[in-house]
Amino acid sequence: xxxxxxxNDGTDDGQGNDSELSGPKALRDYVKKLQxxxxxxxxxxxxxxxxxxKSKLATVFENLGIPGAAxxxxxxxxxxxxxxxxxxxxxxxxxxxxxxxxxxxxxxDQQVPxxxxxPPSMQAQFxxxxxxxxxxxxxxxxxxxxxxxxxxxxxxxxIAAFERMNRM
Numbered sequence: 771x772x773x774x775x776x777x778n779d780g781t782d783d784g785q786g787n788d789s790e791l792s793g794p795k796a797l798r799d800y801v802k803k804l805q806x807x808x809x810x811x812x813x814x815x816x817x818x819x820x821x822x823x824k825s826k827l828a829t830v831f832e833n834l835g836i837p838g839a840a841x842x843x844x845x846x847x848x849x850x851x852x853x854x855x856x857x858x859x860x861x862x863x864x865x866x867x868x869x870x871x872x873x874x875x876x877x878x879d880q881q882v883p884x885x886x887x888x889p890p891s892m893q894a895q896f897x898x899x900x901x902x903x904x905x906x907x908x909x910x911x912x913x914x915x916x917x918x919x920x921x922x923x924x925x926x927x928x929i930a931a932f933e934r935m936n937r938m
């Protein structure tokens with residue numbers, strides 16, 4: 771130890787002035803603490819700004835009707851550039867050319883179908899038409915019997931299906 775209370779061993783950290791709070795070591799410790807705090811705040815600010823830019827881009831893509839495009843967009847975080855990119859992609863791949871997609875009316879599911887659209891006498895005919903295959907032929911007796919046997923869940927159901935098949 772020298773007369774001045776400092777040891778000069780070539781490093782800055784162990785200056786030997788541990789007893790004084792106003793000496794160079796205390797100042798260096800304070801500067802290191804401030805630098806660490808500054809780096810932490812810079813990291814938080816950077817992540818906050820990135821999140822803000824991502825939300826702006828997501829809003830742009832949602833307004834254009836393509837919210838899934840935000841995950842594949844890799845251009846600059848500028849809303850105008852993102853909008854131009856989305857419009858060029860819509861022109862390349864088709865789509866609704868920048869318009870918003872049609873929105874289904876949420877009350878449409880709750881509406882009652884109009885009565886009298888198909889008279890009850892034609893309802894059975896309409897159901898047979900819906901069950902017809904691609905060639906336009908309705909389900910035959912053999913196919914109906916096979917379907918009823920296939921749907922049977924007990925022995926009594928199988929016996930009833932065979933009885934209906936014998937009556938056909």
